[in-house]
Amino acid sequence: MAIVQVESLRKCYGSLTAVDGISFAVRKGECFGLLGPNGAGKTTTIRMLYGYTPRHAGRLELFGLDIDRDLREIKRRIGICQQEDSLDPDLNVRENLVGFARYFSIPRHAAEQRADELLHFFALHSRAGDKIATLSGGLKRRLMLARALVNTPDLLILDEPTTGLDPQSRQLLWEKLADLKEAGLTILLTTHYMEEAARLCDRLVIIDHGRILVEGAPAALVREQVGRSVLEIADPDRSVQEFLAHEGSRFEDLGRRLLVHLDDGDELFLKLTREVRAEGCTLRPATLEDLFLKLTGRELRE
Numbered sequence: 001m002a003i004v005q006v007e008s009l010r011k012c013y014g015s016l017t018a019v020d021g022i023s024f025a026v027r028k029g030e031c032f033g034l035l036g037p038n039g040a041g042k043t044t045t046i047r048m049l050y051g052y053t054p055r056h057a058g059r060l061e062l063f064g065l066d067i068d069r070d071l072r073e074i075k076r077r078i079g080i081c082q083q084e085d086s087l088d089p090d091l092n093v094r095e096n097l098v099g100f101a102r103y104f105s106i107p108r109h110a111a112e113q114r115a116d117e118l119l120h121f122f123a124l125h126s127r128a129g130d131k132i133a134t135l136s137g138g139l140k141r142r143l144m145l146a147r148a149l150v151n152t153p154d155l156l157i158l159d160e161p162t163t164g165l166d167p168q169s170r171q172l173l174w175e176k177l178a179d180l181k182e183a184g185l186t187i188l189l190t191t192h193y194m195e196e197a198a199r200l201c202d203r204l205v206i207i208d209h210g211r212i213l214v215e216g217a218p219a220a221l222v223r224e225q226v227g228r229s230v231l232e233i234a235d236p237d238r239s240v241q242e243f244l245a246h247e248g249s250r251f252e253d254l255g256r257r258l259l260v261h262l263d264d265g266d267e268l269f270l271k272l273t274r275e276v277r278a279e280g281c282t283l284r285p286a287t288l289e290d291l292f293l294k295l296t297g298r299e300l301r302e
């Protein structure tokens, strides 16, 4: 069963089409990723899902409910962690959770119980009485995530949950998200971290200029669209180029690096390193980042 069903969704800002006819479905219990460069339309898409941004066209259903008809019920069943920090600076850590529970008419006692549960789950209990201004970026993110779970949602929507976090905080959040997924929670997230997407997402879409470029399971997409491995050659000289041309290998020339996408790279790698040069040549598994750059290009956005 689809928890989220998006059909031909569109959003324009003046003459800019931010979301240009996107369709996808998120199944129950999966983690679904929205990937795309800055300005691709991820946040706009997500915001339309909970009625924060009005859409111009398209159909939206969550839990089989129509967003126009049943927005209140839909909002009751989702948890949202927005891209930007929206914690209440006048309240302490625990009060941010308990206070937020009021939006869902959760009785005080139950709200306090839930808050304490979440503080423990996110290892925030020792900071329960602290003011928001005293928290590091990583702690704020954890609290934002905890707050998104106050109403025990059926769907968790996360807009760049780990942007700006150090590796320790990111790892911890990945662990927690994996725990939540294992407990059956459906998760929809956007991210710029390919490792995060590869690790957490069962399926994902890569979008650019408001359109879906590709959809599928991360590992399968990489295999189909990039290959199994990538041969990287640093500071390539003419002999390397001639070798690749002679072997009939197509490569991407990045100036200081050449990339060759391969299905079975061992033979070419061995031949190159034996016959031309070994220095600066690396054979590595293809990654989601290779796919992302292949589909969205290498030029900077915004």
Ligand SMILES: Nc1ncnc2c1ncn2[C@@H]1O[C@H](COP(=O)(O)OP(=O)(O)OP(=O)(O)O)[C@@H](O)[C@H]1O
Residues within 6 Å of the ligand: 013, 016, 018, 036, 037, 038, 039, 040, 041, 042, 043, 044, 045, 083
């Ligand atoms: N309120 C707004 N008014 C005008 N243009 C907007 C507004 N919100 C977003 N846009 C534009 O719509 C496009 C999509 O923006 P959006 O925030 O959805 O991108 P994104 O994929 O979330 O990017 P990022 O990775 O940087 O968060 C961008 O070109 C952006 O400048």
Ligand SMILES: [Mg+2]
Residues within 6 Å of the ligand: 042, 043, 044, 083, 159
């Ligand atoms: Mg965004």
